[in-house]
Amino acid sequence: MAETAYWEAIRRAHDEEMARDPMVIAMGEDIGVAGGTYKATSGLFDKYGEKRIIDCPISENSYTGIGIGASMVGMRPVIEIMSINFALLALDTIVNAAAKIRYMSGGQIECPIVMRTPGGTAHQLAAQHSARLARMFMSTSGLRVVTPRGPLDAYGMLKSAIRSNDPVVIIEHEQMYNLKEDIPDEEFFRPLEGAEVIREGSDITLIGYNYSVHLCMQAAERLAKDGISAEVVDLRSLKPIDRETIRKSVEKTHKVVVAEEDEAPVGVGSEIITGIMEDCFFALDSQPVRIHAADVPVPYNAKLEKAAIPNADDVYQGALKAMGKI
Amino acid sequence: MSDADKKRLLREMIFYRRFEDRTFEAYMERKIGGFLHLYSGQEAVCTGVLEMANVGKGKENDYVITGYRDHIHAIKTGAAPREVMAELYGKETGSSKGRGGSMHIFDASQNFMGGYALVGQPFPLAAGLAMGCKHKGTNQIAICFLGDGANNQGTFHETMNMAAIWNLPVLFVCENNGYAIGTHIDRSTAQPDQYKRVDTAYNMKSSQHDGMDIDNVMEAAKTAVDYVRNEQKPYFIEFMTYRFRGHSMSDAKGYRTKEEEAEWEKRDPIKIYSKKLIEAGVIKQADIKAWEKEIDDEMENDIIKFAEESPEPKLEELTRYVLDDNPDPRWIGPLQK
Numbered sequence: 001m002a003e004t005a006y007w008e009a010i011r012r013a014h015d016e017e018m019a020r021d022p023m024v025i026a027m028g029e030d031i032g033v034a035g036g037t038y039k040a041t042s043g044l045f046d047k048y049g050e051k052r053i054i055d056c057p058i059s060e061n062s063y064t065g066i067g068i069g070a071s072m073v074g075m076r077p078v079i080e081i082m083s084i085n086f087a088l089l090a091l092d093t094i095v096n097a098a099a100k101i102r103y104m105s106g107g108q109i110e111c112p113i114v115m116r117t118p119g120g121t122a123h124q125l126a127a128q129h130s131a132r133l134a135r136m137f138m139s140t141s142g143l144r145v146v147t148p149r150g151p152l153d154a155y156g157m158l159k160s161a162i163r164s165n166d167p168v169v170i171i172e173h174e175q176m177y178n179l180k181e182d183i184p185d186e187e188f189f190r191p192l193e194g195a196e197v198i199r200e201g202s203d204i205t206l207i208g209y210n211y212s213v214h215l216c217m218q219a220a221e222r223l224a225k226d227g228i229s230a231e232v233v234d235l236r237s238l239k240p241i242d243r244e245t246i247r248k249s250v251e252k253t254h255k256v257v258v259a260e261e262d263e264a265p266v267g268v269g270s271e272i273i274t275g276i277m278e279d280c281f282f283a284l285d286s287q288p289v290r291i292h293a294a295d296v297p298v299p300y301n302a303k304l305e306k307a308a309i310p311n312a313d314d315v316y317q318g319a320l321k322a323m324g325k326i
Numbered sequence: 327m328s329d330a331d332k333k334r335l336l337r338e339m340i341f342y343r344r345f346e347d348r349t350f351e352a353y354m355e356r357k358i359g360g361f362l363h364l365y366s367g368q369e370a371v372c373t374g375v376l377e378m379a380n381v382g383k384g385k386e387n388d389y390v391i392t393g394y395r396d397h398i399h400a401i402k403t404g405a406a407p408r409e410v411m412a413e414l415y416g417k418e419t420g421s422s423k424g425r426g427g428s429m430h431i432f433d434a435s436q437n438f439m440g441g442y443a444l445v446g447q448p449f450p451l452a453a454g455l456a457m458g459c460k461h462k463g464t465n466q467i468a469i470c471f472l473g474d475g476a477n478n479q480g481t482f483h484e485t486m487n488m489a490a491i492w493n494l495p496v497l498f499v500c501e502n503n504g505y506a507i508g509t510h511i512d513r514s515t516a517q518p519d520q521y522k523r524v525d526t527a528y529n530m531k532s533s534q535h536d537g538m539d540i541d542n543v544m545e546a547a548k549t550a551v552d553y554v555r556n557e558q559k560p561y562f563i564e565f566m567t568y569r570f571r572g573h574s575m576s577d578a579k580g581y582r583t584k585e586e587e588a589e590w591e592k593r594d595p596i597k598i599y600s601k602k603l604i605e606a607g608v609i610k611q612a613d614i615k616a617w618e619k620e621i622d623d624e625m626e627n628d629i630i631k632f633a634e635e636s637p638e639p640k641l642e643e644l645t646r647y648v649l650d651d652n653p654d655p656r657w658i659g660p661l662q663k
Contacts, residue, residue, distance in 0.1 A: 023461075025461070051461065054492075056488070057484070057487060057488060057491070059480075059484035059487065059488065061450070061480060061482070061484065062449065062450040062453075062481050062484030062485045062488060063450070063484075063488065064450070064451045065447065065449070065450025065451055065453075065454060065481065066451075066453045066454040066457060066485070066488060067454060068450070068451060068454055069391075069439075069450060069451035069452060069453060069454015069455045069456075069457065069458070069468075070452070070454040070455070070457045070458040070461070071387065072439060072451070072454065072455060072458070073454075073458035073459065073462075074458060074462070075454075075457070075458045075461060092444055092447060092481075093447065093450060095453075096442075096444050096447065097442070097444075097447055097451060100648050101440065102428040102648070102649070102650075103425055103647045103648055104422060104424050104426040104432065104440070105425075105426060105430070105432035105434065105440060105647075106420070106421075106422040106423030106425045106426065106432070106647060107423065107646065107647035107651070108422070108432050108433070108434035108435075109432060109434050109439065109440070110650065125567065138492040141648055142647065142648055142649065157605060159657075160656075160657035160658070161657075163654070163656075163657045163659060164653065164654075164657045165653070166649045166650050166653070172395055179485070189656055189657060190661075191655070191656070191657060191658055191659025191660060192657060192658050192659060192663050193658050193659035193660045193661065194659045194660035194661025195661075196661055210432055236661070242660065242661075258533070
């Protein structure tokens with residue numbers, strides 16, 4: 001086991017997969033000579049050269065499309081899109097091409113491409129660098145969408161994504177790249193499907209994904225001091241969603257809070273709570289609670305930004321509400 | 327080129343015209359749904375360019391990709407006409423198993439990588455196919471057919487730039503038919519000569535040619551195809567052509583004059599090539615009549631019959647082909663608890 005930062009875990013997965021399979025390449029802005037905005041490919045340009053660590057011009061839609069085209073003939077490109085805000089520019093090739101080519105071709109052609117991008121707020125990056133947008137990708141048939149919460153999943157899910165034959169969107173988070181965790185030295189894989197109970201509890205279920213999992217964990221610790229046993233579920237995969245794990249937890253605790261960093265309308269929380277209504281409505285003892293961002297473009301001002309984005313206290317308060325304590 | 331090949335090419339173009347006419351009839355009979363974009367008038371471009379490339383040889387073919395006006399490109403690349411027709415009929419035997427339709431013909435067995443309905447989207451996909459060929463060192467190239475209207479998409483500029491800086495073996499074939507849907511090029515495009523939009527801007531070799539005389543097309547295409555394959559660099563080739571029908575079935579062609587249409591119809595690629603071959607003594611008028619009869623027989627008794635009689639996709643297979651239907655549990659899971 002070695003303590004590994006999130007970015008190091010991604011880098012290691014790239015390195016191992018590129019060493020194993022010459023069809024694996026990486027593409028993105030500043031990922032090569034400059035070493036990568038998040039260092040996720042640092043040092044790999046020198047090791048694998050410019051044909052496999054490809055510095056792209058600032059042309060998100062078309063370099064993603066080029067990666068998709070390459071994947072159609074057997075390459076395994078890993079595309080880094082510097083911010084999920086910029087992934088909006090590549091929506092045409094991601095949603096209209098990568099997600100649909102297998103189906104439109106009657107299963108003849110697959111697009112085994114991985115698109116990594118951080119989606120979340122950091123510190124005063126303002127409206128055009130703070131989008132989350134997981135909801136946009138999770139609503140698209142033909143994509144897989146995963147949200148590694150830490151180095152273990154960041155490494156293990158990227159390796160799985162590279163080997164999977166489907167287009168996979170991996171949503172990372174600017175505030176998680178330096179997060180550290182002990183991960184095994186030997187090679188391992190973490191599957192792309194399946195939610196995970198990362199803290200067992202009996203009184204209430206807190207559901208999160210990506211960064212909001214950490215808010216749920218912090219809230220759970222605080223709730224424990226109040227004598228409330230919270231179970232925390234990391235969704236891990238937003239498409240498909242593991243409804244079975246959610247149902248089992250809600251049937252155990254009978255109360256639920258869903259925490260997302262994005263705005264609420266048509267969001268992850270809406271989808272998860274709808275699933276709970278359909279799957280285990282009668283198991284609920286209280287109304288489900290959604291924790292989410294304010295319905296505003298993310299403000300620059302630090303205090304306004306803080307007010308717009310949910311934190312661990314919001315999750316804690318939400319849990320108290322679901323428990324009928326406030 | 328041998329007389330036999332010349333005869334074959336003319337017969338192919340006559341077949342393509344008849345194929346498109348027959349899809350029009352089937353559309354009017356409501357046997358074909360959705361949108362239908364016909365290629366009539368532009369046959370010399372696709373036929374001539376692909377004649378100079380590697381097609382009809384299965385997986386050794388060059389990779390071909392295009393927009394939604396894709397039936398003929400698929401067939402010339404090697405797709406079976408009856409499977410293309412069955413696709414238009416939405417049948418399980420169709421080239422995309424009835425999931426794609428007219429605008430999304432695919433035949434991976436012939437490296438025909440699809441028709442796409444987002445104008446300009448095939449530019450980057452084609453460059454990616456070329457990147458794959460170059461990476462694997464297969465000596466195959468990618469050939470991307472799109473209309474002049476596609477060149478006002480951002481993907482045009484982004485892809486020309488990357489194809490050039492990365493020296494990708496891709497041939498961009500611009501079929502300039504003068505109209506972006508129903509808007510004349512003079513009203514939609516600041517530089518009507520499309521080949522000029524890439525030469526200095528993206529430092530890419532480019533040229534412009536008549537697209538109605540297949541001999542011209544083949545001569546120009548051979549230079550371009552050889553350049554792309556041998557130099558492992560992109561090339562942008564523009565052919566001036568005209569579509570004889572509307573943009574799609576709902577198009578009344580109110581944006582162009584009868585006089586303009588009549589002028590271009592004088593330059594019908596089938597008429598031009600027929601006249602040449604008759605004058606050269608390669609064929610007689612009677613040969614054309616005989617082919618037309620053969621083609622009609624094949625169209626009705628094989629192609630249409632196959633499409634009509636083929637089964638539709640099974641409803642229980644609605645969600646097949648969305649993702650890998652047989653995924654490896656090591657990568658996909660579910661997570662072991």
